[in-house]
Amino acid sequence: MGKKIELMLENVSINKKLPAVMIFFALISMIVAGVVSYINIKVNVEDIIKNNMLSLLQSRKSSLTNYFSSLEDEMLFHGQSPLVRDALEKFSQSFDDIPNNRERYLKNIYIRDNPFSSGQRDHFLSPDDGSVYSEKHQYYHPIFLNLVRSNTYYDMFLVDTDGHLVYTVKKDEDYATNLIHGPWKDSSLSKLFSKINNERKPGEVYYSDIDFYEPNNNMPSSFIGIPVFDRNVNYMGALIFQLPIEPINKIMQVTAGMGATGESYLVGSDFLMRSDSRFLEHNNILKTRVDTVPSRDGLQGSSGKGLFTDYRGRRVYSAYAPISFKGVEWVMIAEVDQDEVFQPVSEMSQIFLFTNLIVFVFVVFSGYLLGVSISNPIRTMTSTMLRLAKNDLSTNVYISKREDEIGQMAKALVVFKNNAEKREELKSQLEHLANHDNLTGLATRDFAMKKLEVITQASKEKGNYVSVVFVDLDNFKKVNDSFGHQTGDRLLCDVAKTLTESVRQTDVVARIGGDEFLLLLANMPDYNAIKLLVDEVMSSVRVTLSHSDKFSFVSLSVGVSIFPNDDNSINGLVAKADKAMYRAKSNGKNHYCFWNEQDDIDE
Structure with missing residues (x-):
């Protein structure tokens, strides 16, 4: 069969053979580029949404753990x-x-x-x-x-x-x-x-399941x-x-970062819900059964993330983890519909396909006019297309000054390269989304921890200080309860902007929780410089909060830890700044505290 095709091509005129060869390679190149682009984007989106669900799950789990911890402290106080x-x-x-x-x-x-x-x-x-x-x-x-x-x-x-x-x-x-x-x-x-x-x-506190x-x-x-x-x-x-049940529902039904179809909920050992779903109109605690892979794995003590079928029969991206209090075992699940996750990818794929179809039609039309061209320019442009198909965007597309068919094909290659560059730009945007908070645009916790590792390593070489500043908005929950989550979100954005403007361009500002922020202050010469910068941050945020009488009850509590004096590990620095912040809260809120050894003793 191959011999026959070779003999047939030998008898075809060059003005037909060359366009046919060019069309063939152009089609293959576009298909390969489209498939590779789609697979890469799909994988990146999946990774982003899984990590996002995991971050949201950790935030909810931390809030619920704090709620139970405060209940236990209150019981110990009242019991004595x-x-x-x-x-x-x-x-x-x-x-x-x-x-x-x-x-x-x-x-x-x-x-x-x-x-x-x-x-x-x-x-x-x-x-x-x-x-x-x-x-x-x-x-x-x-x-x-x-x-x-x-x-x-x-x-x-x-x-x-x-x-x-x-x-x-x-x-x-x-x-x-x-x-x-x-x-x-x-x-x-x-x-x-x-x-x-x-x-x-x-001194023993006891708790019964819902x-x-x-x-x-x-x-x-x-x-x-x-x-x-x-x-x-x-x-x-x-x-x-x-x-x-309302305090647990308020924690689990926070919609920030969950999109239109996302939710988080609790499941008990009997596979029945222990918190209400945001999508069900009536009370469904102890009524809705959740016998799914995440609930079964979580109740066996495992944590994980992935694509599963939820209790409504929908395919969702889920993150799950066990949680317990006083012998009561639950599993916490955060999830979002697969269809919502891939809707932007589907729309982008349609645009990409339509663009490539236009390019292909243009190449076909131009190919039939290339019969009178010599083979060298054709081989050169074919080689260029193959390099672009391998995502080598450093390739320079030669644009002929001729106005004939070769010049038209060169222009088509420019369009092809532009599409590939747009794909790379989209990939960069997705990577940016993975490292930045969707609401405020600030860095995420994971990104901030990576930056802190780099900053502290540089500090060792230069011999200066690095300060970790843990910022928590006091009474922020009351904003959401009194004025709604949209007002709360606007306040978070205003505070985020103020924090960013209050520090230096070399510093890092991250949002690590619902109303929690982290400032990484690098290259600090001494404690006094740190104190002055923290004072500036406190003053600027207070000015922002004073712009509206709605937020008269909102303040901020701040904890500060210093590298290398307080700790040499990045997790230790953040933890100690967190402890110092809680000391600021317990001492009346609306001020800041530097970490000291008493924080660990009091814990």
């Missing part, structure tokens, strides 16, 4: 509070002094005869029944009511050693019942108390508790708080 200890003692004694049926008596005067509606029973201070219990209730109830309202709690329970709910804030149907043998003995509240009551470990709680209209709730001991370390009972 003399106020709680005295209240439990007084309520237990006065509860025991009530004659006859204590549950019926208390429910009659605090629930049935309560002058307020069912949703406002906690407004009732005390009846005029002359009992010691009502006297104690009148004293302690305003304090505990304020405690519940000022924190992210739904209800507060005091339980004596016999399992009697001697006090609650909300006065729901569980009030005054017995958790051991009463109507709610199989509830998650009862199970949590039983564990506390059986173990009786001082479950339906019937006395509270069967709404999903979780409970956190701690045993209470008197001054002689004698067990008195338990302090338990009922936690609403």
Whole structure:
């Protein structure tokens, strides 16, 4: 067959053979370039979105861990509070002094005869029944009511050693019942108390998984508790708080960086959701089953990222990781639809195909006019096309001054090279997106850590200082809650711009979390220079925040660590700046602190 084709080509005139050869190579070159471009872009986009999902997952996990950590700290504080200890003692004694049926008596005067509606029973201070219990209730109830309202709690329970709910804030149907043998003995509240009551470990915080709680209209709730001991370390009972689902939903339903189809959610060991999906209209906690590869792997303790099928049957890019608190095991999943990820790639491919089609038609038309040309220019241009097909953009395209067919083909090659250069430019843009925050345009955490490695290495050679400045906006969550995420996003962009303008061009400004920023100050001669620059940053951001009365409650807390004095590792520098920032927060916010060794001791 090959011999026959060779004989046929030998008998074809050069004005037909040369255009045919040129058309063939032009077509092959465009196909190869198109396929290679598409594959490269597809791989780059996949890597970018996987890393983005992983970053968002880590941000959500960090926020949820901080939430649970604050709950544990609050429980330890309240569990050792003399106020709680005295209240439990007084309520237990006065509860025991009530004659006859204590549950019926208390429910009659605090629930049935309560002058307020069912949703406002906690407004009732005390009846005029002359009992010691009502006297104690009148004293302690305003304090505990304020405690519940000022924190992210739904209800507060005091339980004596016999399992009697001697006090609650909300006065729901569980009030005054017995958790051991009463109507709610199989509830998650009862199970949590039983564990506390059986173990009786001082300073131990206990937590129950999210479950339906019937006395509270069967709404999903979780409970956190701690045993209470008197001054002689004698067990008195338990302090338990009922936690609403809203704080967890606020953490998991942050939409920044998630696009139109992205979401993050929690899945329990029974493969049921522990947070609401942003795409489902009704409450789906403990109702929607998520039996997927990420949920199964995550519940077995594995973390990962990749392309999977989600609980709705859609193909999504997911990142997942296990998370646990006090023995409760969950898996956190962040994902975005595959169709949304590749929509820009598809549009770009169509444009690329259409452009190449135009070029191809032009080459075909020009090829038939090249019959009178000599072979050398044809071989030269064919060689050029092959180099361009291999992505050698350094190749110079020879443009003939002739106005005949050779000159036209040379112009076609220029268009071909321009397309390849556009492809490389797009690749560079994608790499930029991978290293910069989509909202503010600042560097990402990963990019900043790489820069910090380079900066500290250079500092070793020059013998100067490098300062890591951890910036956190105080009360930023209130901006989103009060004015919406768009206002919050604009504020983040304004702060990012101010931070960038406040430092030198050689410094690095990165956004590493929702309202967290990192400044890398290189070539600092001494501590005083660092302090002056941080003062300038603080002052500039305060001016930015003062432009609107909306943000009067927003401030910034800043922590500073210094290389090489504080740490020689980049992770250690960031961690110590973070600790210093939290010390600034705990000392009243709206100022900065340099790291010192006490931060590690206090941790």
